[in-house]
Amino acid sequence: EAGVVQSPRYKIIEKKQPVAFWCNPISGHNTLYWYRQNLGQGPELLIRYENEEAVDDSQLPKDRFSAERLKGVDSTLKIQPAELGDSAVYLCASSTRGRLSGNTIYFGEGSWLTVV
């Protein structure tokens, strides 16, 4: 079974440019997460979807970040315009329906963004 697939793996852009990351979750996983991981830190949640509905986007910087999951399967995270402080790893993760106790989330390999 394929895991969580993310692209691109690496991206270097100049500040003020836009960038987009794509994620395809594990088949059958209703819940999709986008996390940001700064160097030497743990992942921090940006947004969580249950199917196509964003149920937790309280930590998403909405002035420059946007996300969508139109058909409840794959998802795109966009940053426009990018700032130097956005350099980080953007991790996508998925799980089965979020209400189950002990639900495990599975991560992709991450998209490594460097803003110069």
Next chain:
Amino acid sequence: GNSVTQMEGPVTLSEEAFLTINCTYTATGYPSLFWYVQYPGEGLQLLLKATKADDKGSNKGFEATYRKETTSFHLEKGSVQVSDSAVYFCALSDRDTGNQFYFGTGTSLTVIP
């Protein structure tokens, strides 16, 4: 609120040494507890988990026991290998908050031959 506190690294051990990475948590409900491992250049992988008090999670020689009385979930391994070099993250999920995950800051482990 919910949070996870891990011992700070980096940790450097010789091969075959005993490993302990401390993790304590704060939770408002009845959380599930996890250890994830991140190898260089990769995403996080589930190492083990425990869903209720006194449960022991184990995998690849690693173990952790869910201790409600001390709100702890310490990771242990009896004999580490060079291939165990990675960053280890303790995490909790709380059903009362829709299974939102809370991660610690990670502990870097380097095992030297």
